[in-house]
Amino acid sequence: MKSDVTIIGGGILGTSLAYFLSQITSSKVLVLDQSPQVGFHTSSRNTGKVHAPFLYDPEKKKLFAKAAKAGFEMWETYSKQKNLQFKKDGVLEVALDEPGIKRLEKYMSWGEQNGLQKDEIILLDGTEVKKQEPEVVCQKAIYCKKDASVDYGVLTKYIMEDAKQNGATFLLDTRAESIQDRKDFLEIKTNNGVIQTSFLINAAGGMSIDLAHQMGVRTDLTDIHFRGEYWQAEPEYRHLTKTSVYSVPKHPEYPFLDPHWIVRSDGRCEVGPNAVPVFSPYGYTISENVRKMPSKILEMLSSGAAKMLFDSQFLSLASGEILSSLSKTVMINRVREFLPKVDPKKFKHRGTAGIRSSIIDKSGKFVTDAVVTSGERSFHILNYNSPGATGALPFAVYIISQMKNKGLVKVEKDQCGPWSFGKISELLVL
Numbered sequence: 001m002k003s004d005v006t007i008i009g010g011g012i013l014g015t016s017l018a019y020f021l022s023q024i025t026s027s028k029v030l031v032l033d034q035s036p037q038v039g040f041h042t043s044s045r046n047t048g049k050v051h052a053p054f055l056y057d058p059e060k061k062k063l064f065a066k067a068a069k070a071g072f073e074m075w076e077t078y079s080k081q082k083n084l085q086f087k088k089d090g091v092l093e094v095a096l097d098e099p100g101i102k103r104l105e106k107y108m109s110w111g112e113q114n115g116l117q118k119d120e121i122i123l124l125d126g127t128e129v130k131k132q133e134p135e136v137v138c139q140k141a142i143y144c145k146k147d148a149s150v151d152y153g154v155l156t157k158y159i160m161e162d163a164k165q166n167g168a169t170f171l172l173d174t175r176a177e178s179i180q181d182r183k184d185f186l187e188i189k190t191n192n193g194v195i196q197t198s199f200l201i202n203a204a205g206g207m208s209i210d211l212a213h214q215m216g217v218r219t220d221l222t223d224i225h226f227r228g229e230y231w232q233a234e235p236e237y238r239h240l241t242k243t244s245v246y247s248v249p250k251h252p253e254y255p256f257l258d259p260h261w262i263v264r265s266d267g268r269c270e271v272g273p274n275a276v277p278v279f280s281p282y283g284y285t286i287s288e289n290v291r292k293m294p295s296k297i298l299e300m301l302s303s304g305a306a307k308m309l310f311d312s313q314f315l316s317l318a319s320g321e322i323l324s325s326l327s328k329t330v331m332i333n334r335v336r337e338f339l340p341k342v343d344p345k346k347f348k349h350r351g352t353a354g355i356r357s358s359i360i361d362k363s364g365k366f367v368t369d370a371v372v373t374s375g376e377r378s379f380h381i382l383n384y385n386s387p388g389a390t391g392a393l394p395f396a397v398y399i400i401s402q403m404k405n406k407g408l409v410k411v412e413k414d415q416c417g418p419w420s421f422g423k424i425s426e427l428l429v430l
């Protein structure tokens with residue numbers, strides 16, 4: 001099989017790339033995914049929030065912040081067009097102590113810098129919070145109106161259908177196993193045969209760093225995987241709060257967020273996610289983790305991730321996360337700090353866990369923003385973590401505009417769906 005552009009990964013990002021490329025270029029676009037459906041992994045296994053950009057440092061998370069700002073409006077428009085759920089339910093970010101309040105003040109200023117309007121993000125004291133959400137206990141909170149709940153798995157499927165109608169091909173159950181540079185084209189060996197492509201986009205989520213390494217790209221980086229687990233609340237909790245409630249992370253330099261109280265787009269409530277270190281981007285089960293443990297530990301020891309193994313703060317936080325994986329009560333109690341009414345006994349079933357793969361640099365530090373890097377015939381998107389689903393549509397436009405600027409793709413049309421390619425790409429200029 002031959003294609004002009006092959007995208008490895010049919011998650012929300014790869015599918016969004018196919019959606020735009022198939023509309024504004026005449027390139028033959030092919031998407032490969034090893035799974036039976038698009039959006040099968042992280043893109044369907046998340047909290048389902050369309051995040052307002054107040055949580056993102058405009059300097060250290062520039063790309064994520066800009067994409068989240070643009071993504072909110074784009075998903076709202078798209079959901080309206082397709083008659084899909086886009087529940088503008090807002091979010092409460094609560095602080096329980098003085099350092100937390102300081103962080104909220106920082107978030108207020110980031111929100112403004114990232115383009116939120118003054119009436120979209122409000123700082124409340126504990127009494128004002130009580131009026132709005134009587135069950136919530138905190139010292140202060142940010143209420144952000146501009147936050148919504150969706151089902152990203154469903155959105156990914158709709159985006160795929162549009163891309164297919166515009167001529168993109170999706171090969172599912174097809175795993176890219178190796179990539180060879182044949183001078184004039186790349187040859188991708190898969191379990192379903194060989195593909196020749198002029199250009200490759202690596203949007204493989206938790207496998208993206210491995211694919212990049214196979215092609216000799218960014219071998220200075222590595223990753224660590226964290227499983228985010230959820231517990232489902234019994235239906236009687238459905239009206240406990242009107243909005244989802246997040247607490248300020250105590251250690252924002254690490255990817256350990258405290259579990260949230262989540263109200264999903266269909267009204268179901270959950271507690272989660274924690275962040276349990278695992279050995280594979282698909283480490284949902286013990287057997288997968290045992291299988292991948294030896295190779296992952298060896299890889300970690302020969303990279304910047306080795307420093308994490310000797311970072312006492314990281315190890316102590318990680319062991320807390322493991323404990324909250326083993327004990328439901330420990331996990332639910334983390335939410336009880338701000339929502340005292342929740343009782344661990346009312347959580348009988350686990351929710352669907354999702355895995356985030358965080359990139360670590362040579363010095364052993366977590367990389368904060370998404371990393372976009374190119375090889376001669378390839379583009380690689382690494383560290384595409386939260387709020388990646390929120391920003392997927394504008395981020396895809398950003399990647400295509402980078403390709404256009406490098407002469408790798410010819411954009412022949414400005415109109416793409418309800419948007420102008422030119423206008424959206426301007427929103428993500430750094």
Ligand SMILES: Cc1cc2nc3c(=O)[nH]c(=O)nc-3n(C[C@H](O)[C@H](O)[C@H](O)COP(=O)(O)OP(=O)(O)OC[C@H]3O[C@@H](n4cnc5c(N)ncnc54)[C@H](O)[C@@H]3O)c2cc1C
Pocket residue numbers: 008009010011012013014032033034035038039040041042043044045046047048049050051174175176177203204205206207208227228229273353354355356384385386387388389390391
């Ligand atoms: C617990 C959790 C909660 C989150 N909550 C939110 C939220 O509320 N809001 C938000 O905006 N973001 C959230 N995120 C982040 C968001 O879900 C991700 O940023 C986004 O889904 C990443 O999309 P993706 O397409 O890059 O990756 P993925 O969805 O992982 O897609 C990558 C695809 O590549 C395929 N693949 C990999 N290797 C190969 C190969 N060799 N051959 C073929 N196919 C391959 C995989 O099968 C997979 O389908 C959350 C993430 C987690 C883990």
